Amino acid sequence: MQDPNADTEWNDILRRKGILPPKEEPKEDEEEEQALKQQSIVKTYEDMTLDELDENEDEFGEEDEAAIEMYRQKRLAEWKATQLKNVFGEVVEISGQDYIKEVNKAGDGIWVVLHLYKPGVPLCALINQHLCGLARKFPQTKFLKSISTTCIPNYPDHNLPTIFVYFEGDMKAQYIGPLVFGGMNLKADELEWRLSESGAIKTDLEENPKKQIEDKLMSSIRCSERTRAKDSDSEDEDY
Incomplete structure (x- = not known):
């Protein structure tokens, strides 16, 4: 049996002659569901941060790589713009x-x-x-x-x-x-x-x-101590 809601020329003729009732329009919820089904996974990138794009890149297929890169560059440009706003310098x-x-x-x-x-x-x-x-x-x-x-x-x-x-x-x-x-x-x-x-x-x-200054100071102190110790040993030998 032929579906009366099918989009065929024969059904269109029957509708014009009043044999078939007008085609039922899909409900609003069904339209949204169909739109979501047709919507590419690429749309999910739009709200992602740079970190989120990196974290989720393994979840997307090869066909989405170009879109991922596009959104990554977009997020990077936004981040750079923010950084430029936050420049103080004085x-x-x-x-x-x-x-x-x-x-x-x-x-x-x-x-x-x-x-x-x-x-x-x-x-x-x-x-x-x-x-x-x-x-x-x-x-x-x-x-x-x-x-x-x-x-x-x-x-x-x-x-x-x-x-x-x-x-x-x-x-x-x-x-x-x-x-x-x-x-x-x-x-x-x-x-x-x-x-x-x-x-x-x-x-x-x-x-x-x-720390570098402290290390040099300690090294200098140790050298002085060794020098004094040698001088003391020499004095003892003279006696």
């Missing part, structure tokens, strides 16, 4: 009124380095100088400075300099007082290493520069 002065906006609400994925200082404190001036160089070297990190009492009322001077490190509004590290920084002997690469330990920047330094 140390910005803020006040207490700016604190919430610039620090706590800095944005997703943003590291913030905030230096509390006071004019006339030599070590604070040195750190501000080092931070200017680091801000240019690591433009994806937001570097800020603020006069301590302007930012935090009655902040004690003996805590200066102070550096707070935040990520997405949460404090991740704090460095308080001159002893933490090693005084006026602080070098830019030593501060860079310290901030990299907090996660605020990704340094290309292979080891702590301070």
Whole structure:
């Protein structure tokens, strides 16, 4: 028996003559189901991140490789555009009124380095100088400075300099007082290493520069001790 809903010329003639009833239109749910069946698996890539594309690439067939690569390049371009938006490159002065906006609400994925200082404190001036160089070297990190009492009322001077490190509004590290920084002997690469330990920047330094100085100092001390020991042995032999 012929299906009265089939799309054939004979059925069309019978419908026109009123022998067959009009063709039944598919229900809305059936249309959606058919559309989903016809829809390519490629559509699932549209909402995937770069990491998700990498994680799920084994789930897709060879015919989808071109589409996967297309979406990967799209996601990569979006990521690069986001990175370009988040370029800072300088140390910005803020006040207490700016604190919430610039620090706590800095944005997703943003590291913030905030230096509390006071004019006339030599070590604070040195750190501000080092931070200017680091801000240019690591433009994806937001570097800020603020006069301590302007930012935090009655902040004690003996805590200066102070550096707070935040990520997405949460404090991740704090460095308080001159002893933490090693005084006026602080070098830019030593501060860079310290901030990299907090996660605020990704340094290309292979080891702590301070350790190199300490190793040289210890080596020098050991050499001096050996020299004194030899001199002492020689004096004993003379007696």
